[in-house]
Amino acid sequence: MRRYLRMYLVVGSVNCRESPLRVVEEALNGGATMIQFREKGPGALTGEAKLALALELQAACRRAGVPFIVNDDVELAARIGADGIHVGQDDESAGAVRARIGNRILGVSAHTVKEARTALLHGADYIGVGPIYPTISKEDARPVQGMRVIEEMRSQGIRLPIVGIGGITAERAGEVVRAGADGVAVISAVTQAENVRTATAELLKQVTEAAL
Template sequence: MKEFYLGGVCFITDRNLWPEVMDSVKRVLDGGIRWVQLREKSLTRREVFYLGEKLRKLTWQYNAILIINDYPDIAIATDADGVHLGQDDLPIEEARKVLGNRIIGISTHTIEEALDAQARGADYIGFGPVYGTTTKPDALTPRGLQALKTVSEAVSIPVVAIGGIKLENLKEVLDAGASAVAVASGILSSEDPKRQAEEFVKIIKEAQR
């Protein structure tokens, strides 16, 4: 894998919360976030590609990581830094053949899935939902902090906590062992995403001291 810092905050785009994706990403980048995941399930693959191209140019200006959700081929075509897979997407081994040393992350919901992802060569895992979330209507039952702690202790790759993470619970998520947090509504539900991003970054930097 390329040398990337897979910590801090991963901002997940969501047109349902903030319709102008480029605007929301620029705001959070201005707020100090340096990891963006393009996740827009309602767009066609072609639309994801064109949006990914624009985001790649923008994230380069900030030296930020860009991850494409679901599509290894679009990650390559846009020169993104990697891909984030779901449990029903292309197997990690096959994605690796396409992506080479680019970043591969995968969503996990149990310790078994987390260990399997590590064994198959994932660079990081997403784990959750830690709390209830409104971003994904079909989200699973919240896993809670103890499950996050168990997974974080069981694997050696970065664990990105996701699901219902807000400023108010960020510290306890980090204390449970998360290397990073993935956030959509926790930032976009604010009237000022830039300021909200700054607060997330501030708390994480303080926790890392």
């Protein structure tokens, strides 16, 4: 699981400069290790249009041999046979989701040691921790956590794989990993990049070097 979290791209139609499919394909070419489909926010696709995009992105991930995760929408994940689902603290409970998805990958957002322990109890395969830095990609983002929360989780015995998220750039990726994360999850650092493949490769390089 930890290797899938190294360069984890979160993507949806509302946050891409180019078509989401092209962004995902270029990110995969740059070394993205896992893709999450997060179709939320003003102007987000719904219904059959959302399904069609999910299938396109999933097909690209399957060609690359990279896991495809759906954010929050358990019905969509089940319908397309996604590799897993990621839920936040305000979504359906992790325990209920685990019961519905069987042995597929379950990611859970956690902002405190208590939430991390609950996620572990409910069968999470990894936790997403953040926002580490200020972010413009999520309108409902929690207060900025900084590195402290990852360090605290590790010092308190949380051994679950951790991916840091929120405002992470290539310049910041290394320090997130050195704080105890296994990798970084990014949105705008890749989806808004002029060269998606290069941006992805640089993030992965920084994570890999910091993990040595």
